[in-house]
Amino acid sequence: MSDLKIIIGTKTYSSWSLRGWLAVRHTGLAFEEIKLPLDTPEFYQRIKAYSPTCCVPALCDGDVRVWDSLAIIDYCARIAPEKFWWPEDKAAYANARSIAAEMHSGFMALRGAAPMNMRDRRTGLTLSDAVQKNVDRIDALWTEARTRFGAGGDFLYGEFGAADMMYAPVVSRFESYGIQLGETSRAYMQAVLEHPYIKEWKADASTETQVVAQDEIPADATSLG
Ligand SMILES: N[C@@H](CCC(=O)N[C@@H](CS)C(=O)NCC(=O)O)C(=O)O
Secondary structure (H helix, E strand, O other): OOOEEEEEOOOOOOHHHHHHHHHHHHHOOOEEEEEOOOOOHHHHHHHOOOOOOOOOOEEEEOOEEEEOHHHHHHHHHHHOOOOOOOOOOHHHHHHHHHHHHHHHHOOHHHHHHOOOOOOOOOOOOEEOHHHHHHHHHHHHHHHHHHHHHOOOOOEOEEEOOHHHHHHHHHHHHHHHOOOOOOHHHHHHHHHHHOOHHHHHHHHHHOOOOOOOHHHOOOOOOOEEO
16 A cells, blocks of 8 residues: 655746656556645745755655655655666666766756746747857766667666656756757657656646746747856
8 A cells, every 4th residue: 555645846947846746657657646836935835845956856755755856766766676777787877877966967058048938939949058068068968878788678777767767857958948959869858748647747746837037938938048
């Protein structure tokens, strides 16, 4: 009997929440979803009950508290070990762990200039050198994972797993802002966008009406960064 609760922010914008939600969804266990409206007094009032950092995502499993998206992914892997999370092969595992950590602590220029916004669709934006450098690195690491380790399916290490959860918000950003990528990365993005969990999240996001001004780039923006 599962007593899981995932606490997330507004689905249109909450990139970290998407990672944690994908993890709990992937366990296959029943869970309750508690969605708090990002950047509102209600958010700051209610999140205190679930997370010592006052950030989402947070996971509660009975009395157990887990905060931070990567910790939630690892906890979910522990409670649903029969599902695919990290590749077995030593070289693939090292690669997967490294790119997940790289995502968790890096790509600041991209994250700052291109907030996740599932409602936004742009094309033709020019990218600053710093943002382009982040995009090039992600294009390269997706291409490497798919080429070296992805033969068993359409995702970075074949089956959908932890590394795909970590990069799902980047896929959304690249879709929103019409970012140009190589062929292997474009095919990978398509696979993520067609994954049933992503479709489920996007369907719910599309019903949201809240606007978080700081996560909206100006309507007349011609560049990112
Ligand atoms: N490193 C954390 C970052 C979590 C985070 O910054 N979450 C944002 C929402 S996407 C948040 O809760 N913002 C509200 C705040 O920082 O007060 C993780 O991986 O979960």
